[in-house]
Amino acid sequence: MNIRVRRGDSFWYYSQLFDIPLNLIADSNPGVSPTALQLGQIVRIPGYYVTFYTIRPGDTFWRLANRLGLNMDMLYLLNPAVNPLALQVGQVLNVPVRVVNPVVRGRRPYTSAALTADISQLIEIYPFLRSRKIGNSVMGKNLIELQVGRGAKRVHMNGSFHANEWITSPVLMQTLNTYLLALTNRSDIRGLFVSPFYESVLLSIVPMVNPDGVDLVIEGPPSQEPYRTNVLAINQGNPDFSGWTANIRGVDLNNQYPALWEEEAARKPDQPSPREFPGEAPLTEPEAIALADLTAESDFDRALAYHTQGKVIYWGFQGLEPPESQTLVNEYARVSGYRPIRYVDSFAGYKDWFIQEWRRPGFTVELGRGVNPLPLNQFDQIYEENLGIFLVNLIR
Numbered sequence: 001m002n003i004r005v006r007r008g009d010s011f012w013y014y015s016q017l018f019d020i021p022l023n024l025i026a027d028s029n030p031g032v033s034p035t036a037l038q039l040g041q042i043v044r045i046p047g048y049y050v051t052f053y054t055i056r057p058g059d060t061f062w063r064l065a066n067r068l069g070l071n072m073d074m075l076y077l078l079n080p081a082v083n084p085l086a087l088q089v090g091q092v093l094n095v096p097v098r099v100v101n102p103v104v105r106g107r108r109p110y111t112s113a114a115l116t117a118d119i120s121q122l123i124e125i126y127p128f129l130r131s132r133k134i135g136n137s138v139m140g141k142n143l144i145e146l147q148v149g150r151g152a153k154r155v156h157m158n159g160s161f162h163a164n165e166w167i168t169s170p171v172l173m174q175t176l177n178t179y180l181l182a183l184t185n186r187s188d189i190r191g192l193f194v195s196p197f198y199e200s201v202l203l204s205i206v207p208m209v210n211p212d213g214v215d216l217v218i219e220g221p222p223s224q225e226p227y228r229t230n231v232l233a234i235n236q237g238n239p240d241f242s243g244w245t246a247n248i249r250g251v252d253l254n255n256q257y258p259a260l261w262e263e264e265a266a267r268k269p270d271q272p273s274p275r276e277f278p279g280e281a282p283l284t285e286p287e288a289i290a291l292a293d294l295t296a297e298s299d300f301d302r303a304l305a306y307h308t309q310g311k312v313i314y315w316g317f318q319g320l321e322p323p324e325s326q327t328l329v330n331e332y333a334r335v336s337g338y339r340p341i342r343y344v345d346s347f348a349g350y351k352d353w354f355i356q357e358w359r360r361p362g363f364t365v366e367l368g369r370g371v372n373p374l375p376l377n378q379f380d381q382i383y384e385e386n387l388g389i390f391l392v393n394l395i396r
């Protein structure tokens with residue numbers, strides 16, 4: 001919600017008036033100097049939107065504020081051109097509404113377009129959420145990183161490396177929405193008061209690593225050539241892409257990392273395939289490169305790559321993982337019921353490479369159980385299981 005600065009206003013005053021944490025207001029206005037607010041300058045207030053109210057006979061600011069549960073000065077602030085002593089029936093007022101419900105509905109087929117729309121909505125309501133492009137997919141779709149918080153502990157999460165595991169994207173987005181709601185409303189998640197974590201944790205989320213693949217699984221082959229002809233050829237003419245994990249060129253993005261890549265390549269398909277083709281070399285695909293570049297420049301303290309299925313969490317690679325990995329995975333397991341597995345006979349994945357390069361905790365979280373793509377009727381349960389893992393990442 002945008003408001004215009006009046007004489008004597010301050011971020012601190014807005015924080016009191018709207019009951020929104022001061023740090024969230026400051027971070028929602030990165031270009032505004034809080035000590036030098038200019039008259040008439042636009043300031044963004046997170047956690048609110050504006051609706052309209054049409055004046056009826058007998059209305060006054062005081063009565064309206066009482067009826068709507070608002071501080072009267074909110075009405076003055078949002079209606080600078082209105083004379084409250086001369087309200088006209090039929091006149092339209094701006095009225096602020098606190099956001100107390102999530103806007104992300106994760107339990108639905110979640111294409112890259114759905115993700116883009118949700119990101120726009122979240123940024124509109126929560127301008128302290130930062131979004132930036134870290135690359136483009138093969139077909140040119142934006143690869144987006146979202147950041148929230150300004151803490152020293154940097155936690156990275158990513159979803160949908162694998163196309164038919166796209167449910168990981170809405171799980172991450174709905175979880176993020178839950179966190180944003182709790183921040184602006186100073187509320188708790190499962191009894192945990194989350195406000196302090198905004199200052200102690202920097203959360204980095206790439207909700208959809210493989211948007212071309214996700215859209216292929218959900219919507220079928222793209223109309224754009226040569227992709228349409230190529231994916232149908234790779235899929236041997238089969239119009240059903242539900243078994244597809246790769247990117248649009250038939251490369252498995254989670255087999256693209258230089259962590260025993262040669263050993264993985266030797267036993268995997270040697271040409272584009274719906275799944276498991278590691279590419280002609282490590283890091284040939286723009287989606288894998290974007291994640292590698294982001295990771296190399298971000299100094300993440302830990303990374304969680306979300307996949308489905310099996311309700312297990314892989315946490316080791318060649319003994320290179322630090323002792324902290326075990327402590328964390330035991331805590332994830334305790335809150336989610338998922339089973340920790342140290343080693344798996346599969347290499348060249350993102351978490352393998354993360355552990356190898358930084359010797360920091362890296363995890364592959366396998367949400368849910370069944371056949372990919374997991375049915376949406378598992379969504380609510382998966383969301384709850386992962387919410388515990390999310391909270392552990394704030395606390396520990």
Ligand SMILES: [Zn+2]
Pocket residue numbers: 162165254307308
């Ligand atoms: Zn996977």
